[in-house]
Amino acid sequence: MPELPRMSQSDSPATDFSFALLSEFVRLGVRHVVLCPGSRSQALALAAAELERVGALRLHVRIDERGAAFLGLGFAIETGFPALVVTTSGTAVANLHPAVLEAHHSGVPLVLLTADRPAELRGIRSNQTTAQPGLFGDAVRLCEDVPAPQGGDAESEAATDLAHLALAFATGLATLDPGPVHLNLALREPLSAAVTLDAARAVPAMLAEAVVADGMAFRAPAVCVGERDDRVASVLPIGHGPRTIVVAGHGAGAEAEATARAGGWPLLAEVSSGAHFGPNLVVAYRGLLGDADFGARVERAIVFGHPTLSREVPALLQRDGVETVVVSPTGDEWFNPGHRAQAFARRIDVLPLPRRSIEEEREARTWLGRWVTSSRNLVDAGLPEVSPFVPTRLGLDGKPELSAQREYVRTELAALRTPVTRRMLVDAVWRASWPHDRLVFGASRLIRDADRVVPGKRILAHANRGLAGIDGTVATALGIAIGSQAPGRADAAPSARGTTRVLLGDLTFLHDAGSLLLGAGESRPRIQLVVGNDGGGTIFDALEVAGTAPRAALDRVLYTPQAVDLAALAAAYGWEYALAETRGELDDALTSPPPSPSILEVPLPR
Numbered sequence: 001m002p003e004l005p006r007m008s009q010s011d012s013p014a015t016d017f018s019f020a021l022l023s024e025f026v027r028l029g030v031r032h033v034v035l036c037p038g039s040r041s042q043a044l045a046l047a048a049a050e051l052e053r054v055g056a057l058r059l060h061v062r063i064d065e066r067g068a069a070f071l072g073l074g075f076a077i078e079t080g081f082p083a084l085v086v087t088t089s090g091t092a093v094a095n096l097h098p099a100v101l102e103a104h105h106s107g108v109p110l111v112l113l114t115a116d117r118p119a120e121l122r123g124i125r126s127n128q129t130t131a132q133p134g135l136f137g138d139a140v141r142l143c144e145d146v147p148a149p150q151g152g153d154a155e156s157e158a159a160t161d162l163a164h165l166a167l168a169f170a171t172g173l174a175t176l177d178p179g180p181v182h183l184n185l186a187l188r189e190p191l192s193a194a195v196t197l198d199a200a201r202a203v204p205a206m207l208a209e210a211v212v213a214d215g216m217a218f219r220a221p222a223v224c225v226g227e228r229d230d231r232v233a234s235v236l237p238i239g240h241g242p243r244t245i246v247v248a249g250h251g252a253g254a255e256a257e258a259t260a261r262a263g264g265w266p267l268l269a270e271v272s273s274g275a276h277f278g279p280n281l282v283v284a285y286r287g288l289l290g291d292a293d294f295g296a297r298v299e300r301a302i303v304f305g306h307p308t309l310s311r312e313v314p315a316l317l318q319r320d321g322v323e324t325v326v327v328s329p330t331g332d333e334w335f336n337p338g339h340r341a342q343a344f345a346r347r348i349d350v351l352p353l354p355r356r357s358i359e360e361e362r363e364a365r366t367w368l369g370r371w372v373t374s375s376r377n378l379v380d381a382g383l384p385e386v387s388p389f390v391p392t393r394l395g396l397d398g399k400p401e402l403s404a405q406r407e408y409v410r411t412e413l414a415a416l417r418t419p420v421t422r423r424m425l426v427d428a429v430w431r432a433s434w435p436h437d438r439l440v441f442g443a444s445r446l447i448r449d450a451d452r453v454v455p456g457k458r459i460l461a462h463a464n465r466g467l468a469g470i471d472g473t474v475a476t477a478l479g480i481a482i483g484s485q486a487p488g489r490a491d492a493a494p495s496a497r498g499t500t501r502v503l504l505g506d507l508t509f510l511h512d513a514g515s516l517l518l519g520a521g522e523s524r525p526r527i528q529l530v531v532g533n534d535g536g537g538t539i540f541d542a543l544e545v546a547g548t549a550p551r552a553a554l555d556r557v558l559y560t561p562q563a564v565d566l567a568a569l570a571a572a573y574g575w576e577y578a579l580a581e582t583r584g585e586l587d588d589a590l591t592s593p594p595p596s597p598s599i600l601e602v603p604l605p606r
């Protein structure tokens with residue numbers, strides 16, 4: 001592996017340690033570092049800036065640690081490899097907590113480097129000093145409280161070991177349980193010294209894509225937890241057996257679709273499952289799960305990923321007579337509603353078909369066929385908003401009569417002028433997205449609406465479903481956008497030409513408005529925030545309590561009305577802005593997004 005220049009020792013042990021640590025992370029494949037300003041973390045910050053100057057990493061500077069951590073999460077989601085998030089001490093560290101929890105519950109790797117006071121300054125009311133080690137509790141895979149470096153070669157080696165350890169735990173190499181890792185770094189005065197790297201030697205070393213491709217080359221630590229639960233099979237053979245469905249929750253991936261096809265089973269795949277495609281897909285699964293001819297007849301469910309969008313799936317898995325098999329290649333916590341699942345496996349093998357009687361064969365095919373067809377009928381039945389007029393009256397020359405042509409044009413124009421509905425919005429965003437694009441859904445109503453209706457399509461759709469928070473959506477999406485459009489990606493992906501579209505509600509957007517701040521010199525990717533603006537949180541209108549509680553109180557405490565001028569907000573942060581009120585405007589705006597960050601506001605009825 002190409003060598004990074006060895007640092008000569010500076011006047012600051014903090015700086016020597018920071019270079020050794022960050023350089024090792026880079027050697028092991030880390031490419032994105034997110035950093036927030038602060039005095040205690042200055043050695044890490046300046047080392048990161050110098051490593052960026054020589055082309056070793058990409059640095060992203062943010063003032064708000066909450067958004068910074070979600071940005072790091074977005075990089076990890078897109079690249080599959082952890083980003084570093086660097087902060088100063090005090091409340092800065094606590095601001096990382098929401099993204100840490102999301103990373104914990106969704107199994108996304110993330111490495112936090114938080115600066116702290118050395119031991120002698122703790123517990124004596126020093127400024128900006130709190131108990132940082134252990135702050136994230138069980139949500140981190142590893143928490144190391146690293147004593148302040150004092151200088152010397154042994155410390156560089158310790159820094160190297162620390163990078164290996166952090167990545168082994170973050171990526172799950174050590175534990176099969178990827179997630180966040182916290183390195184709390186005590187740093188003592190002098191807090192930094194000026195260091196300049198030799199760019200000519202550093203750049204080729206750093207950009208060696210082999211390092212990225214071989215990102216797992218770090219040493220596994222001595223503590224190797226491996227498989228902890230002996231109820232979990234590493235591979236479980238599955239026969240064709242009883243009437244089976246495959247459920248794909250968030251993050252399930254293509255494996256779920258392949259399993260459904262191999263078994264000839266209906267595939268109930270959520271919109272951000274990574275399996276929302278293929279011939280077995282059942283889009284209208286919620287309606288069918290409640291039906292006596294469908295849900296009530298299920299005898300076995302094979303579950304991939306983390307289902308969160310419906311009540312019907314957990315209800316099914318708790319029903320008597322349903323055998324549940326849960327499959328997850330990584331993770332320590334298993335989806336298990338009602339504690340009723342019978343089997344857990346890292347992987348399953350669908351056994352080849354045994355010889356079956358003609359009746360059995362027919363029944364298996366009918367089972368699948370009826371789910372798929374009924375789903376299609378249900379989705380189509382909800383389609384009616386605009387049915388394109390088809391000119392059928394032909395003139396003597398075999399062409400449509402002039403009057404029919406006019407009528408066609410009139411209908412088309414009327415359709416384009418139709419006000420946007422939620423159904424239209426989710427359909428249009430889904431239709432506009434292609435494999436080189438990325439699609440991110442905020443939590444709340446629109447992801448559920450999309451989940452109900454959008455057809456199968458193999459695109460990369462993401463949502464933070466670990467805890468389904470309405471926080472950090474803009475920042476996460478920025479990480480995905482920048483990560484997917486980064487020059488020199490190892491896979492030379494056409495995604496470099498793609499657009500990241502983000503479909504989110506108005507409150508979700510406003511919650512993370514601070515992440516619109518892209519300072520001078522920061523990446524400005526092709527990202528389009530499509531804000532469905534219904535003036536507040538309309539998801540709560542569907543709660544049972546909405547039928548009984550006083551309307552004014554509900555509005556005040558749940559709907560929480562807002563009338564923010566989104567155009568002014570966009571202008572203040574230097575984002576492009578457009579308003580789409582009709583289907584025509586919406587289609588145009590989605591198919592030709594601006595090349596720089598933009599906001600598309602779509603007014604929706606409450």
Ligand SMILES: Cc1ncc(C[n+]2csc(CCOP(=O)(O)OP(=O)(O)O)c2C)c(N)n1
Pocket residue numbers: 442443444445446468469470471504505506507508509532534536537538539540
């Ligand atoms: C951090 C966080 N706080 C609160 C919630 C609870 N919550 C769920 S949806 C929602 C309202 C979302 O409103 P909006 O984004 O406008 O979407 P809409 O339902 O109106 O489409 C809230 C507050 C949450 N999920 N996460």
Ligand SMILES: [Mg+2]
Pocket residue numbers: 505506507532533534535536537538
């Ligand atoms: Mg709303």
